[in-house]
Amino acid sequence: MMNPFSWLQMTNMISYQGLVRTFPKAIPYAGHGKLVTFGIVPSHPETGYGYIRRGQQDGSDAFIVHEFVEKPDYDIACNYLSSGEYYWNSGMFMFKAESYLAELKEFRPDIYKQCERAVMQTNEDLDFVRIDEEAFAQCPSESIDYAVMEHTSHAVVVPMDAGWSDVGSWSSLWDISNKDESGNVTRGDVVxxxxxxxxxxxxxxxxxTLGLDNTIIVQTCDAVLIANKNHVQNVKKVVDYLKSNNRTEHCEHKEIYRPWGSIKTLVHGDEYLVRKVTLRPEMQLAAQIHHHRSEHWTVLSGKATVILEDREYNVEENQSTFIPAGVVHVLSNAGLQPLEIIEIQSxxxxxxxxxxxxENTFSGRK
Incomplete structure (x- = not known):
């Protein structure tokens, strides 16, 4: 699932052959302490990408980075293309961890120290290692480009000619997708x-849709985006508006994924909440108590094992159970298939x- 406003979650599209050709060229530079970035050889005057201007050649496969350049207008992008000195900024890097950390410590010690604080206090959550949330939340939010690459004297750019597309907007997905005879791309239930x-x-x-031209429409369970294809990269304006008005659509989703499964909110009222809970095989939720609400669980598929105070029992498909307020309870899936339940909180x-x-001491469970 993807929130239509979370367009930065999308990734770069690049040919596998291009990566295979280019990455080995960067390895010797990274091994000698260089911070390597990959510059895409431009195919047209693109105004939606940042650029890297190359400087003096460094060896046979790289150039010293002269400067990073923000997204240009069309005329400037044409000049960049004709000069042969500019590459699209792919946002991809290769370096040894110690090399990057040394530069980060020099140019942004505030970021370095805050990250150091965050990793000094970690805890394990199934297959995840979770850093200290409070410490990391206080770390300044800044890209590698701004924090380090624009300041270091060890940055080099390795050109990459690999049919690259920065799928950072919905219009980019239109570019790379198969289209019908009218140039339309559809996903899901669309007429x-x-x-x-x-x-x-x-x-x-x-x-x-009726009579539309050059339009992007994205419908998810969180929100709907409708935009002219030429303006869809300005969706950041919508995100900024949501943030400044204390809205949550850009960061809170109706379906949330956890190491043990997922939760999808179906209905939300002032004093009730209906959710679909999916629990992976052999997973168990932590023992817990709710003092101000009760819960009803109905099994849609699989078999639930429920512990209610000192009683353990199973709940089969099409059966339900009631969890009173103030009672310790545990939900687990001892089966080999995902457990799906409807949970009604009131x-x-x-x-x-x-x-x-x-602390869960029931039946030897952790």
């Missing part, structure tokens, strides 16, 4: 009439602060 050059993505609802407080986790 179109008299449309041209559109990209329509539907996650869980019917989307019908009470005066259905927020996360009404979860009190307790």
């Amino acid at each position: 179109q009439f008299d449309c041209r050059d559109t990209y329509v993505h539907s996650e869980d609802a019917l989307v019908a 009470g005066k407080n259905i927020n996360e602060d009404d979860i009190v986790r307790v």
Whole structure:
């Protein structure tokens, strides 16, 4: 699932052959302490990408980085292309960890120290190692380019000619996707009439379009984005608006993934909450108590093992159980298939602060 406003989650598209040809060229430079960035050989005057200007050649496969350049207008992008001195900034790097950390410590000691604090206090969560959230949240948010690469004297750029596309916007997905005879791309439950050059993505609802041209529509369970394809990269303006107005659509999603499975919110009221909980095979939730709400669990598929105070029992498909407020309880999936349940919470407080986790000593479980 992808929030239509979380477009920065999207990745670069690049040919495997291009990577195989280029990456080995960068290894000797990284091995000698250089901070390598990969510059994409431009194929056209692109205004949506940042650029890297190369300097003096360094060996046979790289150039010293002269400067990083922000997204240009069209005329300047044409000049960049004709000069042969500029590459698209791929945002991909290769370096030894110690080389980068040494430069980070020199140019941004505030970031270095805060990250150091965050990793000094970690805890294991199944297959995850979680750093200290409070310490890391205080770390300044800045890209590698701004924090280090624009300041270090050890940056080199290795050119890469690999059919690269920065899939950082929905219009880029339209560029690389197979289109119908009218230039339309559709994903999901979509019906179109008299449309041209559109990209329509539907996650869980019917989307019908009439007479649209050069348009992006993205429907998810979180939000809907409708934009002219030429303006879709400005979606950051929407994200900034959501942040400044204390909205949560850009960062809180109705479906949340956890190491043990996932939770999807279906209905949310003032004193009730309906969720679909998926628990992976052989996984168990922590023992907990809710003081201000009760819960009903109905099994959709699989078999749930429930511990309620000192009683353990199974709940089969199409069966349900009731969890009163103030009672220690545990949910686990002892089967080999995912366990799916509908959870109905009701009470005066259905927020996360009404979860009190307790040490689980039931039946030898951890």
